[in-house]
Amino acid sequence: MKNNHQAPISDLFKNDKPLLSVEFFPPKSEEAVDSLIETARRINVVKPDFASVTYGAGGSTRSRSADVSRRMKDEIGLNIMPHFTCVGATREELGEILDEFYAEGYRNIMTLRGDPPKGEENFVVTEGGFAYASDLVGFINKRYPDICMGVAGYPEKHPEAASLESDIEKLKIKVDAGAAFITTQLFFDNDYFYRYVDLVRKSGIEIPIVPGIMPVLALKQIKRITELSNAHFPKNLEQRLAAVDGDKEAVRQVGVDWAHQQMADLITQGVPGIHLYAMNKAQSAIDLLSAFRKEYPSD
């Protein structure tokens, strides 16, 4: 086997400093993969502790996710955590894909139910497949107990959940099935994160909860982001962005500054890491993460 097996991310959390992770998504076209690899190479100056690559269940997206993960790992040396979802596959097929991840040396997987495929509104359980991320967590844990799993958490509740409390009850099922850490959906107001952590801890969950941060880089993103994520958009941020509408660089700077302040506050409160939704953009990620790296150098 070409690759060394990865150390479990759960071990990295035992170090006494916050972990830095960056998320990439596979581009829509094959041609854009080279440019994403270049972006990841640039971001690697800040030495993230690991990087994750999102998963789309369709054939070409899936193979592009695998290709992007492999290239980032082999060509750049990034510590990659692939994402994996239940969408569109039977247990048997999920098992085969999992075997491929394992054979490639991955020992960390972000384990999810997944979003409905493009054009579909609701998640539909594949016959012979899984309905919830917790089912996939249990399945992976049984097949490969040495795989370390991250799962998703939602400070402003998952859009389909009846309440935050019931969503956290379901989160507990994922954790009890074998998850090692939680990475949250993006949010723009840290108070939602702190309230969430309080409730999660009260439910008896003790594993690390890593906040997910995404800088707003363009005004046209906002509507889509807030729809997809359920995230409350602070009036104050909206006003600051509106004041520089039309000036792309100024908008980007407001978004980066806001994310920077969120991160600084979270670090002060002792979070176990920061997960950056980097939007496949190098400069904003470098702007945001280099200050962090100065304070917490990589080993």
Ligand SMILES: Cc1cc2nc3c(=O)[nH]c(=O)nc-3n(C[C@H](O)[C@H](O)[C@H](O)COP(=O)(O)OP(=O)(O)OC[C@H]3O[C@@H](n4cnc5c(N)ncnc54)[C@H](O)[C@@H]3O)c2cc1C
């Ligand atoms: C960090 C992060 C990374 C992501 N990466 C990807 C990706 O790569 N690809 C992708 O397609 N999507 C990704 N997503 C989006 C995610 O797939 C969607 O938010 C999806 O709708 C839910 O996935 P989940 O794993 O949280 O599901 P689940 O934990 O299964 O929860 C889904 C819903 O079902 C409810 N629920 C859970 N268990 C039960 C139960 N036993 N009984 C009844 N109700 C239950 C929950 O309350 C919730 O409302 C990501 C999200 C995050 C936060």
